[in-house]
Amino acid sequence: MSELLLKNARIVDPVRNIDEVGDIAIADGVIVDAAALKSPEVIDLTGKVLSPGFIDVHVHLRQPGNTNAETIASGTAAAAAGGFTSIVAMPNTSPSADTAGAIEYIRQIADAQGVVKVLPCGNMTKGGKGEEMAGIGSLKNAGVVALSDDGKCIQDHGLMRHVVEYAKSFDLPILDHCEESTLAAGGVMNEGKWSVLLGMNGIPGASEELIIARNIIFAREINWKIHMQHVSTRDSVDMIRRARAKGIPVTGEATPHHLSLTDECVKKFDTNYKMNPPLRSEDDRQALIEGIADGTITVIATDHAPHTQTAKLVEFDHAPFGIIGLETALPVCFTQLVVPGIISIPQLIAKLTAGPAEVLGVKDYSLAIGNAADITVFDPEAEYVIDKNTFRSKARNTPFDGMKVRGKINLTVVDGKIVYREGC
Ligand code: DOR
Ligand code: ZN
DSSP states (O other): OOEEEEEEEEEEEGGGTEEEEEEEEEETTEEEOGGGOSSOEEEEOTTOEEEEOEEEEEEOOOTTTOTTTOOHHHHHHHHHHTTEEEEEEOSOSSSOSOSHHHHHHHHHHHHHHOSSEEEEEEOSBGGGOSSSBOOHHHHHHHTOSEEOOTTSOOOOHHHHHHHHHHHHHTTOOEEEOOOOHHHHTTOOEESSHHHHHHTOOEEOHHHHHHHHHHHHHHHHHHTOOEEEOSOOSHHHHHHHHHHHHTTOOEEEEEOHHHHHOOGGGGGGOOGGGOOSSOOOOHHHHHHHHHHHHHTSOOEEOOOBOOOOHHHHSSOGGGSOSOOOOTTTHHHHHIIIIITTTSSOHHHHHHHHTHHHHHHTTOOOOSOOTTSBOOEEEEEEEEEEEOOGGGOSSSOOOOSOTTOEEEEEEEEEEETTEEEEEOOO
16 A cells, blocks of 8 residues: 655645645545555655646647657656646647547557546547537547647537537537637737737737637527637637626636737747747736636646647748647746736646636545545745756747746655655
8 A cells, every 4th residue: 555645735725725734645546634544655845835736728749640749658747747637638639639549549548658647638520620520429438528629710600509519418618729710810920019020920819809709609608618728818808707707607728828928029030939829918918917816717728739849940930839838837827926926826726726627527626535646746935947958848849948937846646656756
């Protein structure tokens, strides 16, 4: 029987509204009463923060199809190093995760080689092409936790409405990449002052906002959950705020990069500032922060999007969209949001635990006795410089290399097993 006693940590458990110094006992993969332990391994966590394991609802693992950029093994190792114990794997692999067979394949590799829990997400449409609905019932039977065509967005509103109805009947949340494609076509960065100055084609905020408006209408009409991925503009945040106030079942996520960077960064012509949706204006960034602070945005997700160096080392116009994020999420968000006093440590933890759990329909994602021992520990005082060469990810496409940050992951535990340990 494997036993672990995590002592003297600041335990933050948002679902149960707990924030107190104490111990967490683990036996056989679950949280138990400390009195039940016989001869546990003891780890002293004085000064460290302990919480339920972080959940990232937006991760690209690239397997099958682009294992030069990432694999399920390397991506889950990166997740563990970032404090994530569960990650939702986006279906835009090659082939797409649009059939039961594809989901079964991912689950087998994840079981054999994954170090954290891989929760597969299935496509809404065949091949993510937005033309024909995928076999949603068989995806559900194969074990998907959600549906998404991330990377793309269903443009046919009739088809989308039909998908939302099916998703509801199979009890699957929709995670939508909100992008109207005629407005976004040909764009490589945010449409605004900087795209004009740099002479680059812009992607207007309206491209995202049109689809967010559509999704709010369908969520209300069908009364089903639609989660807006990587929300990036002020008007998107405003619409989600108003919809939630009316009780419409929509949620939104913000990425660490949209919370910390703006389109001005593109003047460096570094393709590690190219992602979709693009970095927006400072006003949009402030609106996202307001949405995080007032509870409109309940989820922080990374959109971890690995690309090889060869793919990214081209002119800005030609580079693929996307940056990695699993190993920088906690320090970037801690530094940007907690250090300046915008949100508290429990609020940040909620965006990485209870918020994503709620999107997935997981009840009681907490440290209650009897629950799976999925746990994250970090040091809120540790200051250091991000070094991409230390990453577990195969990819290096990050804009955060060299950034001075505070907040360091020390321990990641999945089902009672230590999958990452550093400095404790
Ligand atoms: O920047 C992005 N990269 N945005 C997406 O929506 C897809 C992702 C990818 O798969 O590379
Ligand atoms: Zn996306």
